[in-house]
Amino acid sequence: MSKLLVKPKDGHGLVTHITPQAADWEYVGFDLHKLRPADTVGAQTGDREICLVFVSGQGSVSIGGNDLGLLGERLSPFDGVPAAVYIPGGSNWQVTARSDVELAVCSAPDTVHNLPPRIIAPDNLSKETRGSGTNTRYVTNILPEDQPAQSLLVVEVITPGGHTSSYPPHKHDQDNLPHESRLEETYYHRLNPPQGFGFQRVYTDDRSLDEAMAVEDGDVTLxxxxxxxxxxxxxxxxxxxxxxxxxxxxxxxxxxxxxxxxLDT
Structure with missing residues (x-):
């Protein structure tokens, strides 16, 4: 199996845990929790900012003991838009599930700690359609670069069956602004219906990296x-x-x- 493909653990609780150290890079962390009703999860952010994304389900969120209320509206990632919360470094957070919850914890460095926590409500998310024909896909910007954060960029995409995505192939691995930025990236994949599969290729121009992976429901690619x-x-x-x-x-x-x-077609 490719070292770039991370399979989830069975059951509930923390089913995916990706740290910069485990991924052998510097910035991106990603956790996925599957919670049952009344389950609680929380942590101290330390020198990392996080974006909580309710992939599905509903739960109450508190930060530093302050209750943000009940968040999450959709039953699956294919049904509507998510609720999300931005939490800066140096904070304590907690989520208690009201229903079955799939909670993504997206993280990146934050040594400044100068931004306030905030709810990223569904009504405030920008949506767009990219591509055309069988390259059409539907994008929801959760934490784009025009919204405050230190390091994190978070977005979700739905690609209809039979379509391509992140295509034509593009890369962002050179710190060469304004032409290209260096960004590590994770993809958390879900399929509908869940027994399906898709494909992802990760490769460089010189083919020193060239991995083709079959992705199944719940997989993460690096x-x-x-x-x-x-x-x-x-x-x-x-x-x-x-x-x-x-x-x-x-x-x-x-x-x-x-x-x-x-792009010309």
Whole structure:
């Protein structure tokens, strides 16, 4: 199995735990908790900021003992938009599930601790459609670069069955602004119906990295560098939650030159 493919643990609780150390990079962390009603999870952020994303389900959130109320509206990631919470470094947080909850904890460095926590309400999320034809996909910007954070960028995408995504292939692995930014990235994949599968390739121009992976429901793929297109198989819609972070908080990508002609069609 590819070292870039992370399979979830069975059962409930912390089913996926990706640290910068485990991923052999510097910035992005990603945890996925599956909670039953009344289950509670929480942590101290330390020198990392986090974005909690209710992938599905509903729960109450508190930060530093302050109750933010009940968040989350959708039953699955394919049904509506998420609720999310931004939490800076140096904070304590806690989530108590009201229903079955799938909670993503997206993290990146924050040594400044100068931003307040805030709810990212569904009504405040921007949505867009990218691509055309069988390259159409639907994007929800959860924590884009025009919203306050130190390092984190968070977005979710739904790719209909039979379509491609993150395509034409693009990369963001060079600290070369304004042309390209260096960003590590994780993809948390879900399939609808869940028995489906899709594909993702991660590769560099010189092919020193070239991994092609079949992704199943609940898998996470790591993108330390290189191009990283996805494909959803016929009959199975593909959801993914992207977490990005790097030395500069901006998303500037470079398209693979040999496939850039696709943008003209």
């Amino acid at each position: 993108v330390p560098r290189g191009y990283h297109p996805c494909a959803a198989c016929h009959g199975y819609d593909l959801y993914y939650l992207n977490v990005m972070a790097g030395p500069r908080r901006t998303w500037k990508f470079h398209n693979a030159a040999e496939h850039e002609w696709l």
